[in-house]
Amino acid sequence: MLVGLDLPDLHGGLAERLEELALLADTAGCDTLAAVTQARDKPDTRAYLGKGKIEEVAALAEELEATMIIVDSELTPSQARNLEEAVNLRVVDRTQLILEIFSRRASTRLARDQVELAQLQYELPRFRRMWTHLSRIEGGARGGGSGTARGPGERQLEVDRRRARERIHRLRQRLQESEAQKAVANASRGSIFTASLVGYTNVGKSTLMNALTGTELLAENRLFATLDATTRRLTVDGQELLLSDTVGFIRDLPHALVASFHATLAEVREADLLLHVVDIASPELDEQIAAVRAVLTEIEAHEQPTLMVFNKLDALDPGLDPEGIAARHGGGLLVSAQTGEGLDALRAELAGRARAEHGPVELLIPYSDARAAAQAEARGQVQSREYEDGGVRLVVVLPAEDRARLADYVVQPG
Ligand SMILES: Nc1nc2c(ncn2[C@@H]2O[C@H](COP(=O)(O)OP(=O)(O)OP(=O)(O)O)[C@@H](O)[C@H]2O)c(=O)[nH]1
Ligand SMILES: [Mg+2]
Structure with missing residues (x-):
C-alpha cells in the first residue's frame, strides 16, 4: 500500500508523485493494492501519520492483505520505527525503495559499491533493519522479512553496527581508488570533446545514445534502466567526439x-x-526539468554549458506546439530518438561545438616565452610548425586548460 501526504512544499502534484511511486514499486517487484493520501501542513513528527490515519491505513491493509507500506517521503528513523509498530507491517520509505531498485539493477562493481555505500549509510541509524540488510548482502538472498519481528539483541546490534562502519570505510576507500583510476583514464583522453547525456529517468537518453553511436545499450520503459556511465566515440563531419550516457x-x-x-x-x-x-510529451515536463537542475546543482555541474534536447517529439499530442514548448524552456533541439527526426541537426550541432572548442588553434609564441612553446609542444598535437621572425607559429590541437593558458598567443582567424 502506498501512502502519500499532500504537503505544501511538495515537488510535483501528489497524484503524479503517487503514479511515479507505483512505477518505482513495480520496478522493485511490488504490486500496488491501494494508495492512501492525506493533506497536512507537515508530517506527524512522531509517526509520520496521525492517529486516525494510522488506524485507517492499518484497517485497509488488513482488508487488502497488504504486506508492506511504502511511504512517498523520506522518514526519520524514529518515524519509520513508530509507524511500523503502529501498523504492524513492514514500512519502506521512498529513499529505501529507490536504493533497493538501484541495488537490484547495479551490474558493475563500481555501481554495486556505490549503491551499497548509500544503503549502509542510510540504514545505519535505522539499526533495526540493519540486520536484515547485512544478512542480505552476505547471504546473497533476497531481502524481505519483517525488520521488527526479527529484532536481534543489543549485543548483536553493536556488532552489526561496527561491521557496517568497517564496511563503509572499505567501500569509501575502494571508490576513491576507482575515481583516481578514472581520472587518469579521462586525462589520457586529452583534447577530445566530450558531451554527456543527462536527464530525468526514462526520457530516452540511452535510446538517443544508441541512435547516435550505433551502440546497443539497454533502453527500456522502466525507471533506472541505466546505472553506469558508458562512453562511446562518435565521428560527425570528420570531427571526433565522445558521448557518454x-x-x-x-x-x-x-x-x-x-x-x-x-x-x-x-x-x-x-x-x-x-x-x-x-x-517533451511528459505532462510533468516542468517538474522534471527542475528536478534535473536540482541534481546538477547538487553535483556542482549546473554551470556546465548545456544544450536542451526535446526528445519523444513523435509522442507529442499533434494539437500541441513543440516549438512553443521548447521556447518556454529556453529553446533547444527537437528530436525523436525513435524515428530519427532531428538527429542530423543534433549531430551537426555537436560537430560544430566540438570543432569550435577542440579544433586546432593557431599560436604565435615569441622566442622569449620558451616555456609557453614547450608547453604547447608537450601538451598538444602539433600539426604544423614554422619559425618566423616574431616567434614560432604553431597550428596545434590543445586540451581546454592549455588553450586557456595560452590564450594570449592565439592568432585570431581573419
Ligand atoms: N515515443 C518515443 N519513445 C521513446 C523515444 N526515445 C525513447 N523512447 C522510449 O522511452 C523509454 C525509455 O528509454 P531509455 O532510452 O531507456 O530512457 P533513459 O533516459 O535512458 O532511461 P534511464 O536509463 O532509466 O534513466 C523506452 O521505452 C524507449 O523506447 C522517442 O523518441 N519516442
Ligand atoms: Mg538509460
Whole structure:
C-alpha cells in the first residue's frame, strides 16, 4: 500500500508523485493494492501519520492483505520505527525503495559499491533493519522479512553496527581508488570533446545514445534502466567526439545516492557539454526539468554549458506546439530518438561545438616565452610548425586548460 501526504512544499502534484511511486514499486517487484493520501501542513513528527490515519491505513491493509507500506517521503528513523509498530507491517520509505531498485539493477562493481555505500549509510541509524540488510548482502538472498519481528539483541546490534562502519570505510576507500583510476583514464583522453547525456529517468537518453553511436545499450520503459556511465566515440563531419550516457535523475533523489555516485557522475562534471534530454510529451515536463537542475546543482555541474534536447517529439499530442514548448524552456533541439527526426541537426550541432572548442588553434609564441612553446609542444598535437621572425607559429590541437593558458598567443582567424 502506498501512502502519500499532500504537503505544501511538495515537488510535483501528489497524484503524479503517487503514479511515479507505483512505477518505482513495480520496478522493485511490488504490486500496488491501494494508495492512501492525506493533506497536512507537515508530517506527524512522531509517526509520520496521525492517529486516525494510522488506524485507517492499518484497517485497509488488513482488508487488502497488504504486506508492506511504502511511504512517498523520506522518514526519520524514529518515524519509520513508530509507524511500523503502529501498523504492524513492514514500512519502506521512498529513499529505501529507490536504493533497493538501484541495488537490484547495479551490474558493475563500481555501481554495486556505490549503491551499497548509500544503503549502509542510510540504514545505519535505522539499526533495526540493519540486520536484515547485512544478512542480505552476505547471504546473497533476497531481502524481505519483517525488520521488527526479527529484532536481534543489543549485543548483536553493536556488532552489526561496527561491521557496517568497517564496511563503509572499505567501500569509501575502494571508490576513491576507482575515481583516481578514472581520472587518469579521462586525462589520457586529452583534447577530445566530450558531451554527456543527462536527464530525468526514462526520457530516452540511452535510446538517443544508441541512435547516435550505433551502440546497443539497454533502453527500456522502466525507471533506472541505466546505472553506469558508458562512453562511446562518435565521428560527425570528420570531427571526433565522445558521448557518454549515464544514470537518470528523479525528483528528491536520495542525497546518500548522489554522494556515493560521485565516481559515475564524474563524466557529467567533466563534460565539455551537457545534453539535457527531456521527454517533451511528459505532462510533468516542468517538474522534471527542475528536478534535473536540482541534481546538477547538487553535483556542482549546473554551470556546465548545456544544450536542451526535446526528445519523444513523435509522442507529442499533434494539437500541441513543440516549438512553443521548447521556447518556454529556453529553446533547444527537437528530436525523436525513435524515428530519427532531428538527429542530423543534433549531430551537426555537436560537430560544430566540438570543432569550435577542440579544433586546432593557431599560436604565435615569441622566442622569449620558451616555456609557453614547450608547453604547447608537450601538451598538444602539433600539426604544423614554422619559425618566423616574431616567434614560432604553431597550428596545434590543445586540451581546454592549455588553450586557456595560452590564450594570449592565439592568432585570431581573419
Ligand atoms: N515515443 C518515443 N519513445 C521513446 C523515444 N526515445 C525513447 N523512447 C522510449 O522511452 C523509454 C525509455 O528509454 P531509455 O532510452 O531507456 O530512457 P533513459 O533516459 O535512458 O532511461 P534511464 O536509463 O532509466 O534513466 C523506452 O521505452 C524507449 O523506447 C522517442 O523518441 N519516442
Ligand atoms: Mg538509460
